[in-house]
Amino acid sequence: MLGAKKNSKNTAKSSKALPPGKYRMGGAHFKDDDAFIRTAVRDVKRLEKYANLNADSSLLDWGCGAGRLAVGVREHFGRVRDYHGVDVQAELIDWANANLAAPGFRFTFVDVSNERYNPDGSPERTLSAEPGSVDVFYAYSVFSHMNDDDTPAYLTLLGEALSPDGRAFVTCFVEEGVADWEENPEGYGPFDWKGRLHCTRFSRRHFEDHVASAGLAVDRFVYGRETDGQSLYVLRRR
Ligand SMILES: C[S@@+](CC[C@H](N)C(=O)[O-])C[C@H]1O[C@@H](n2cnc3c(N)ncnc32)[C@H](O)[C@@H]1O
Numbered sequence: 001m002l003g004a005k006k007n008s009k010n011t012a013k014s015s016k017a018l019p020p021g022k023y024r025m026g027g028a029h030f031k032d033d034d035a036f037i038r039t040a041v042r043d044v045k046r047l048e049k050y051a052n053l054n055a056d057s058s059l060l061d062w063g064c065g066a067g068r069l070a071v072g073v074r075e076h077f078g079r080v081r082d083y084h085g086v087d088v089q090a091e092l093i094d095w096a097n098a099n100l101a102a103p104g105f106r107f108t109f110v111d112v113s114n115e116r117y118n119p120d121g122s123p124e125r126t127l128s129a130e131p132g133s134v135d136v137f138y139a140y141s142v143f144s145h146m147n148d149d150d151t152p153a154y155l156t157l158l159g160e161a162l163s164p165d166g167r168a169f170v171t172c173f174v175e176e177g178v179a180d181w182e183e184n185p186e187g188y189g190p191f192d193w194k195g196r197l198h199c200t201r202f203s204r205r206h207f208e209d210h211v212a213s214a215g216l217a218v219d220r221f222v223y224g225r226e227t228d229g230q231s232l233y234v235l236r237r238r
Contacts, residue, residue, distance in 0.1 A: 017099040019066035020189025050234050051167035057135040058082040063142030067096040081106030086128045088118035116197035129161040143172035143196045148181035155214035168235040171226040173201040180206035
């Protein structure tokens, strides 16, 4: 397969399109345009470094929102072989399809249930990815809004979707010595958490048990440096 070249001219529709503020998920700091682009490019560079992202990769941005990472791919690589953004919020995917979809960039709405973002969705879980097809999986601030049944089920789907040398880059709230799973833990983090699955926190042991049960191994763990104090995991197939 002929790979897309870094900074090629074959970029997404408008080189300037950014989602409107109301569609930017994942933290107040993303409302600022510069921060939005900077964090997206930072993450693409980290995917390049820690998950072998390159112009020939297939990249699944699970819980993509309105496509923050796509903006980073557009800025840093121009495009990759296949950027696929998937989300349960139809309005955000509609915006992304209208403004960011282009050769190498596609977005899919999945009408599956998440009590916070799509409570009336179907209980049939899907990542919308063929088994073994994903070189790089990115889920930024998605497991931080997930119940303790969906989490192991999606980690299993992730293990199936990854290509043999694939890597997953995921963030979530984990701590030592806390309950296995807790919703909106009081006095934890920068907010007074409100509403279903605003913040879901795992004990590190419990989350890593889910990871192991899904046939995955931890390649890299960095505690507490992501948005609102989330931790970073880079995962691979065992
Ligand atoms: C906090 S936002 C993060 C958005 C994006 N990853 C970013 O960093 O800008 C969490 C996103 O996950 C999506 N989401 C939650 N459950 C999902 C699921 N089961 N499948 C796909 N997307 C999901 C939500 O709709 C929301 O857009």
